[in-house]
Amino acid sequence: ETGVTQSPTHLIKTRGQQVTLRCSSQSGHNTVSWYQQALGQGPQFIFQYYREEENGRGNFPPRFSGLQFPNYSSELNVNALELDDSALYLCASSLTGGIGYTFGSGTRLTVV
Amino acid sequence: QQQVKQSPQSLIVQKGGISIINCAYENTAFDYFPWYQQFPGKGPALLIAIRPDVSEKKEGRFTISFNKSAKQFSLHIMDSQPGDSATYFCAAGRYGQNFVFGPGTRLSVLP
Numbered sequence: 001e002t003g004v005t006q007s008p009t010h011l012i013k014t015r016g017q018q019v020t021l022r023c024s025s026q027s028g029h030n031t032v033s034w035y036q037q038a039l040g041q042g043p044q045f046i047f048q049y050y051r052e053e054e055n056g057r058g059n060f061p062p063r064f065s066g067l068q069f070p071n072y073s074s075e076l077n078v079n080a081l082e083l084d085d086s087a088l089y090l091c092a093s094s095l096t097g098g099i100g101y102t103f104g105s106g107t108r109l110t111v112v
Numbered sequence: 113q114q115q116v117k118q119s120p121q122s123l124i125v126q127k128g129g130i131s132i133i134n135c136a137y138e139n140t141a142f143d144y145f146p147w148y149q150q151f152p153g154k155g156p157a158l159l160i161a162i163r164p165d166v167s168e169k170k171e172g173r174f175t176i177s178f179n180k181s182a183k184q185f186s187l188h189i190m191d192s193q194p195g196d197s198a199t200y201f202c203a204a205g206r207y208g209q210n211f212v213f214g215p216g217t218r219l220s221v222l223p
Binding site for chain 2: 002004023033035040041042043045046048070090092094096097098099101102104105106
């Protein structure tokens, strides 16, 4: 049984660019949630995907968008990057109802 | 109503001592209260969680105490070890949905 894997582990982007982060959910998990963790802060909920549809969203602007694929993997897209978008982006997968909620190791995004 | 407060911000404990971290929530609809442990460069890992129908849950050296009327819960780490040095996050939410996390407590256990 594999855990949650995220790619890339680190990347550096320039302000105004767009970025795509990827997440492969744990085997058997059908729900994916994305969180943003700024340095020294707790994770903040961005959105959740279930059955390829957005199933809940936190207080993030529309330039944060996502996708979930039939194999339950997911992407987080951020357009028009801002310096404040620099953070660790965490993906968590679970079964319906939150069973087995498991985080990946995250992608460290630096915007310069 | 979505905020989760956590204290202290940092904690230094001698090996063998007891580490205590406190959290408070506002939303009375929350019914699931997990604690996560995070090491540098890693994602949070579930440590222990509690539902509001019990006042205490113990797993090994880790105990959650829950006070529903006060909307507070705490993590006690007994016989703290240097390997417990990490950042601890409390969280709260509706079971099966997203969580609201506290700001974290950086624990250092001295050998």
